[in-house]
Amino acid sequence: MTSLNHEIVNGALVLKPSRRIDSSSAKAFEDDAAALLDKGPKKVVIDATDLDYISSAGLRVILTTAKKAKSAGGGLTIACAKNNVKEVLAVSGFDNIFGLHDSVAQAISALA
Amino acid sequence: MISRIDMALANDVQEVARVIDTLEEFGAANGIPAEQSLRFGLALDELITNIISYGLAGRGDGTITLSIEHRGGMLCAELADNGPAFDPLAAETVPPSGDIETREVGGLGLTLVKSFMDRLDYRRADGFNRLTMEMKVKAA
Numbered sequence: 016m017t018s019l020n021h022e023i024v025n026g027a028l029v030l031k032p033s034r035r036i037d038s039s040s041a042k043a044f045e046d047d048a049a050a051l052l053d054k055g056p057k058k059v060v061i062d063a064t065d066l067d068y069i070s071s072a073g074l075r076v077i078l079t080t081a082k083k084a085k086s087a088g089g090g091l092t093i094a095c096a097k098n099n100v101k102e103v104l105a106v107s108g109f110d111n112i113f114g115l116h117d118s119v120a121q122a123i124s125a126l127a
Numbered sequence: 128m129i130s131r132i133d134m135a136l137a138n139d140v141q142e143v144a145r146v147i148d149t150l151e152e153f154g155a156a157n158g159i160p161a162e163q164s165l166r167f168g169l170a171l172d173e174l175i176t177n178i179i180s181y182g183l184a185g186r187g188d189g190t191i192t193l194s195i196e197h198r199g200g201m202l203c204a205e206l207a208d209n210g211p212a213f214d215p216l217a218a219e220t221v222p223p224s225g226d227i228e229t230r231e232v233g234g235l236g237l238t239l240v241k242s243f244m245d246r247l248d249y250r251r252a253d254g255f256n257r258l259t260m261e262m263k264v265k266a267a
Binding site: 037040068071074075085098103112113 | 140142169172173175176224227228230232238239242
């Protein structure tokens with residue numbers, strides 16, 4: 016199960032999903048992310064340090080979260096993806112849409 | 128060492144987590160690098176999710192079976208379901224395109240499956256869709 020750790024860094028919402036975002040856990044991620052965004056932050060960083068796996072259901076909720084952030088005047092980007100996750104992001108073209116960064120700090124700077 | 132697993136799956140998307148957990152344990156017992164097990168699990172996730180979300184949606188008599196084998200340096204599986212005939216290999220997959228506003232994720236699952244598996248075969252027999260899949264296991 017994904018337990019959605021998060022923190023606010025320099026005004027950006029940093030979401031740190033753990034283990035997997037698969038078909039069975041994607042909905043919980045989407046709901047948690049939406050509730051956290053409703054509290055006001057407009058910039059979102061997905062810190063993928065602890066994420067081993069993402070399926071197309073996970074990509075869908077990242078896209079949904081990104082659209083929500085963008086409509087609020089912010090944006091979303093991704094940091095610290097491991098190889099498996101990077102590969103899925105590359106096949107889907109999400110690496111180009113959102114950008115991949117080596118650190119959360121770089122990701123936050125990119126959203127500035 | 129168990130080199131084959133047979134599973135009967137409920138018609139419920141929560142089963143996907145059990146399949147991936149089982150595959151991780153199976154992979155560890157068979158000396159398969161975790162990344163490779165998860166890669167294979169991703170393809171199963173996408174295919175099982177499609178079956179449950181579309182083929183067997185709302186069906187009380189939905190039957191899904193899965194067998195997984197490790198043989199000759201390959202991870203192999205057969206996934207069977209009694210939904211309407213559907214060949215996922217014939218389904219159109221569009222190359223990903225578009226920006227954040229226009230982007231859709233539909234069809235992406237099958238694109239990932241085709242990208243990650245080395246061999247996929249579909250047949251319809253006795254009222255079941257039967258998909259066999261193979262992935263060469265790469266060293267860590």
